[in-house]
Each structure stands twice: as structure tokens, then as C-alpha cells.
Amino acid sequence: MRRVTDLDEIESIARGIGASARVEIIKFLQKERSPKTLTQIANHLKDRWSFVTLQNHCRILAEENIVEMKKVKGRYEVKLLKIPSIFIEEIKKR
Numbered sequence: 330m331r332r333v334t335d336l337d338e339i340e341s342i343a344r345g346i347g348a349s350a351r352v353e354i355i356k357f358l359q360k361e362r363s364p365k366t367l368t369q370i371a372n373h374l375k376d377r378w379s380f381v382t383l384q385n386h387c388r389i390l391a392e393e394n395i396v397e398m399k400k401v402k403g404r405y406e407v408k409l410l411k412i413p414s415i416f417i418e419e420i421k422k423r
Contacts, residue, residue: 350378350386358396358409367398367405 357373358365367387371380378386387407391398397408 347386347389350374350382351390353377354383354386354390354407355395355409355412358407359412364397364406364408367407370407 353374354370357370367380367384370387371378371383374383384405387396387398387405390396391407393413395409395411395413397410398405400406
């Protein structure tokens with residue numbers, strides 16, 4: 330493991346990590362074909378991301394009109410609206 334101090338490289342790595350989380354959320358919702366609660370999404374992806382992290386990524390997807398996120402009976406429900414064309418920037422090792 331090497332130490333990363335270049336801010337551009339750190340930003341690139343963060344974008345790559347965020348994009349992979351959002352891709353996994355989209356893939357899960359696409360496979361299930363019905364709205365899922367945020368808890369169901371978190372339980373499915375709990376090995377990789379925390380509940381709060383997934384909640385934030387769902388909010389980003391909602392802002393981009395890819396998913397609809399609304400409260401139903403006190404729980405967030407997430408519904409896939411469209412499947413976007415996603416291009417993830419390749420993270421290069423320096």
C-alpha cells in the first residue's frame with residue numbers, strides 16, 4: 330500500500346468508489362424490478378458499504394432522477410426510474 334497525497338488522485342479515487350456504489354445500487358434495483366426499502370438495499374450490500382453511505386448514494390441518484398426516493402410509513406423506499414449510461418473513470422496507478 331502506498332500513501333496518496335496528490336489531491337487530484339484522491340478526488341479521482343473517491344469518484345471511482347462512489348460510482349461503484351451507485352452502480353451496485355442500480356444493479357440491485359434492476360434485478361429486483363420493484364421498489365425496495367433503503368434497509369433492504371443496505372442488507373444486500375452491507376458487506377461493502379454502511380447504511381448511511383448507501384443512503385447518501387441513493388440521494389445522489391435521486392437528485393440525478395435515476396431513482397425515486399420517498400418516505401413510506403417512516404421508511405425510505407427507493408424505486409429505479411431509468412437505467413443510465415454510466416462511464417466510470419479508470420483510476421490509474423502512478
